[in-house]
Amino acid sequence: MEKRKVVKGTTLVLWLVISSLLMTGCLGSREIDDLAMVMAVGLDKGKEPGTIKVTAQIARPGDVRGQTGAPTAGTGQPIWTASAEGRSIFEAIRNLARYSSRRVFWAHNQVIVINEEVAREGVSEIIDFFSRNHELRMRTWVVVTEDEASHLITTKTGLEVIPGVSMDKLFRYSEIVAEAPRTDMRTLQAAYLSRTTHPVLARVSPKNRQISAKANGEFGSNPQVELSGTAVFNRDKMVGWLSTKESHGLLWFVEHVESRVITLPCAGQRERSSTLEMKNAKFQVKPVYEKGKVEFDVRVKAMIDLVELGCPDVEDQYVWMQQAEKEAADLLRGEIESVLEAAQKRYHVDFLELGKVFENHYPAEWRQMAQSWDDAFEKAQVRVTVEANINSPVLLHKATKSRK
Known part of the structure; x- marks a missing residue:
């Protein structure tokens, strides 16, 4: 009887201890007011040789609702930016604690911006x-810029x-533009560790494009961050840039191209053009x-829609359609050939993932030539064949012309 009472008493105590732990919440939890949530980070060379400068863009939770009309005790500024230097990235980040009254928290970081020199x-x-x-x-995006990374993220x-x-949203919705690779940390690490390919990162630049409502509609008064090409790497070191045309060709090899705008000049009227939209395409290597x-x-087999017929003097729509299909195919083939020229002759590195394709088809031969x-x-000789077809040719039967 005494032993049963002891067992029951011990069980009750253990149950009370476990219940009290569960009621206190998650172990190791942190209050949001104690965290400095990083939304973007920039990496530049430090002032001293062998050092790196880390710039963190930190959200201000109390002021995130807008840049005007600050709440009580707020500044109205949605972000707070701080920089620190160190002999390593970790040391520089720890040095941020000298300025930040909160613990730097990285789980919400959206993008890593790397300066070209770095x-x-x-x-x-x-x-x-x-x-x-x-x-x-x-899934954090990684990009390269010619400018100071600390300037870009602010x-x-x-x-x-x-x-x-x-x-972050610029990359999520950049598929319709198809001008730069969408490389995140996972993709970058995989390309760096791969035996068959080399990394590519999107190039971003600040451009004065926004029209300011405060400056009487003055154009270019506020800078905007835009995609402007591709950075090419040989293993872990950047070796150069790809132009917009070459970046168009690159995306066929490293991503699935879903949409693309193609403009074709009118015959005899180079100042006017027609616009096509590629809606579906098959790419095979x-x-x-x-x-x-x-x-x-x-x-490449591309299905294309006509969205603007800017050539007013087109008489035979079907003849024009056949010519437009040929010109569109030539344009796409030229882009692919231009990036092949850059990879094989200018940079001499396979950032097009052709080595991966070869290894999958010829694993035994690959082991002999991997090094x-x-x-x-x-x-290697690369033959490029492009076929372009315009959908719904019945819509081309008559041009949009005035009857007056």
Whole structure:
């Protein structure tokens, strides 16, 4: 009887202890008022040799509702930006504690902006640190800029209150533009660790494009962050830029191109043009390995809609349609050939993931040439075939002309 009472008493005590722990909430939780939530981070070279400057864009929860009309005890500024330097990224971030009254919290970071000088020296330490950080999401976008990264992440945009959120949405909705790769930390790390390809990052720049309502409609009074090309890497070091045309061609190889705008000048009226929209396309790369030579067949079949017929003197719509299909195919083929020229002749690195395609089809042969793939890639012959078809030709039967 005594033993039963002791067991029951012990069980009751354990139950009370467990219940009290559950009632106190999650262990290790942090109050939001104690956190400095980073929305964007910029990486520049420090003033001292061998140092790096980290600039953190931190949201001010009390002022995020807008840039005008600050709440009580607020400043009206939705972000607070601070910079610190160190011999490593981690040391620089720890040095931010000298200025921040809250603990720097990385779970909400949207974008990592890398200055060109830092990128050319190598991004291996950046990949290592941010991939090991347990607070950071691997879906964070990574970009390169010619400007100071600290300047870029403080650029205020017109549509979003927080610049970091603006750059995040810029990438999420950039598929309709198809001018720059959408590389996040996961994709960057995979390309860096891969034996078959090299990283590419979007290039971003501040451009004066916004029309200010406060300056009587003055154009370009406020800068906006825009996509403007691609940064190419050889392993972890940046080696150069791709133009907009070359970036169009790049995306066929590294992403799924869903939409694209094509403008074609009118015959005899170069100042006027018609506009087409690519709505659906199939892209295929087939490797061929014969007698020790590597070749690739690249095929594109694009379905296109006519959205603006800006050529008023078109008489035969079907003849024009056939010519437009040929011109659209030539334009797409020219973009693909231009990025192939950049990869094989200018930079001599396979950032088009052709090595991955070859390995999947010829695994045994790949093991023999893996160490010398860049040389084989440079010498590989690539044949490009593009077919463009305009949908709904019945809509082209008559041009939009006045009867007056």
